[in-house]
Amino acid sequence: MTAVTVYSAGLVVPITAPPIVDGAVAVREGRIMHVGEREWVLRSLSERGIDADEVHWPGMLTPGLVNAHTHLQYTGMASVGRGQYDGFDDWVRAFDPVYEGGRDWAADAADGAAQALRSGTTAVADVVTDRAAATALHDARLHGITYWEVMSWTNADWARTGRTQVEQALDALPTPPGTGLSPHAPYSLDIEPLLEIPDIVRERGGRIHIHLGEAAFESEFAHEHPQAWHTAGLASFQELRKAGFGTSATEFVDQLGVLGPDCHIAHGVYMSARDRAILRERRTTVALCPRSNAVIGLEEPPIAAYLREGSPIAVGTDSLSSSPSLDVLADVAELARIARSQGYTDRDLHARLLGAATLGGAHAMGIDVGPDRTGYLAVGALADLTFFDVPAGPDAVAELVEHGAGRTAATIVSGEVRFAIDSFDRAAVTLETGGVS
Numbered sequence: 107m108t109a110v111t112v113y114s115a116g117l118v119v120p121i122t123a124p125p126i127v128d129g130a131v132a133v134r135e136g137r138i139m140h141v142g143e144r145e146w147v148l149r150s151l152s153e154r155g156i157d158a159d160e161v162h163w164p165g166m167l168t169p170g171l172v173n174a175h176t177h178l179q180y181t182g183m184a185s186v187g188r189g190q191y192d193g194f195d196d197w198v199r200a201f202d203p204v205y206e207g208g209r210d211w212a213a214d215a216a217d218g219a220a221q222a223l224r225s226g227t228t229a230v231a232d233v234v235t236d237r238a239a240a241t242a243l244h245d246a247r248l249h250g251i252t253y254w255e256v257m258s259w260t261n262a263d264w265a266r267t268g269r270t271q272v273e274q275a276l277d278a279l280p281t282p283p284g285t286g287l288s289p290h291a292p293y294s295l296d297i298e299p300l301l302e303i304p305d306i307v308r309e310r311g312g313r314i315h316i317h318l319g320e321a322a323f324e325s326e327f328a329h330e331h332p333q334a335w336h337t338a339g340l341a342s343f344q345e346l347r348k349a350g351f352g353t354s355a356t357e358f359v360d361q362l363g364v365l366g367p368d369c370h371i372a373h374g375v376y377m378s379a380r381d382r383a384i385l386r387e388r389r390t391t392v393a394l395c396p397r398s399n400a401v402i403g404l405e406e407p408p409i410a411a412y413l414r415e416g417s418p419i420a421v422g423t424d425s426l427s428s429s430p431s432l433d434v435l436a437d438v439a440e441l442a443r444i445a446r447s448q449g450y451t452d453r454d455l456h457a458r459l460l461g462a463a464t465l466g467g468a469h470a471m472g473i474d475v476g477p478d479r480t481g482y483l484a485v486g487a488l489a490d491l492t493f494f495d496v497p498a499g500p501d502a503v504a505e506l507v508e509h510g511a512g513r514t515a516a517t518i519v520s521g522e523v524r525f526a527i528d529s530f531d532r533a534a535v536t537l538e539t540g541g542v543s
């Protein structure tokens with residue numbers, strides 16, 4: 107008989123079901139076989155004659171956190187991330203010389219993966235620019251998607267060599283995890299690659315991820331010929347702007363077929379109500395990265411509007427080149443603060459933000475469905491679990507959302523303990539449950 111482990115906790119938050127006081131998750135072969143009240147889980151195992159070990163933690167147990175936007179290879183660029191910038195161009199001026207100096211991208215990405223595990227993260231949307239960093243998720247046995255980043259191709263170079271190079275790079279990414287392409291941004295590629303990248307990915311059943319609404323100049327402005335740009339023979343978003351078109355970057359990539367349920371975007375800061383409606387219509391999730399926005403000197407993302415309008419949202423840390431840490435809960439706390447400052451007063455705020463940081467991120471990458479589903483606690487899903495040193499009281503979810511950063515007690519990926527603090531090892535009493543009736 108295969109070993110079963112019961113992870114019980116003072117409060118279990120499945121996300122797709124109400125929180126369970128004195129709950130438990132039974133795990134076998136890396137997957138969840140039961141979720142419910144501890145007594146029921148133990149009894150049902152006993153009734154079926156299944157022996158199990160129990161690990162009990164008095165605090166909280168949630169699905170593993172999902173970091174829906176980062177670049178693990180920039181983990182060694184924290185010197186840039188510690189700065190404070192005056193907008194996107196200012197930050198790029200600080201980023202470029204450090205990047206061009208080169209680093210051991212493989213080692214930095216591996217360090218980033220280790221930091222993610224320590225902060226309770228079990229799945230990551232990782233954007234890779236240099237081949238050496240492409241194995242980070244695979245090597246760390248983290249879930250998520252490795253996205254090969256594509257930028258700076260002109261239409262002519264793309265047709266000559268770009269498409270072939272990108273297809274080769276995509277096909278060379280190690281699996282698992284899943285793979286995809288990240289066309290960097292609407293303004294850093296000409297139109298032809300933006301048109302063809304989604305097709306390259308979709309032919310293979312992969313995923314798409316793009317920075318969108320991160321720079322103020324992506325916003326729409328009033329212009330005289332609202333729909334006519336795509337018949338004007340223009341080569342890029344910049345040419346559109348030079349020709350006087352005020353089309354937003356979101357509308358631009360939407361017209362090119364980039365958006366859809368297999369695509370998620372990063373940042374979504376400079377988004378009008380119309381842009382946000384386009385995202386909803388396309389079932390495209392936005393990964394919010396508020397601490398990165400603050401470092402770069404951008405405005406705050408319209409989180410209250412996203413919540414009120416029912417947009418699919420997720421949470422990302424971005425990389426250490428623009429953020430203080432890879433702890434998703436630090437961005438969650440910032441989102442809670444921003445939502446309130448924008449007038450969001452509904453009582454569902456904490457539950458929805460925790461949902462965004464787990465199931466929302468899994469949904470953004472399409473890993474919330476299928477045989478290897480994750481992001482929530484339910485029978486048959488991968489046993490991706492995170493324990494927190496947060497007391498299991500009535501305000502536990504609020505406490506986790508507002509002050510959860512740095513309080514990961516243990517991280518389990520596919521049923522395997524990948525990180526645990528000393529007090530988790532000590533407090534985790536192992537019990538034989540065979541005699542429970």
Ligand SMILES: [Zn+2]
Pocket residue numbers: 175176177317372424425
């Ligand atoms: Zn980014």
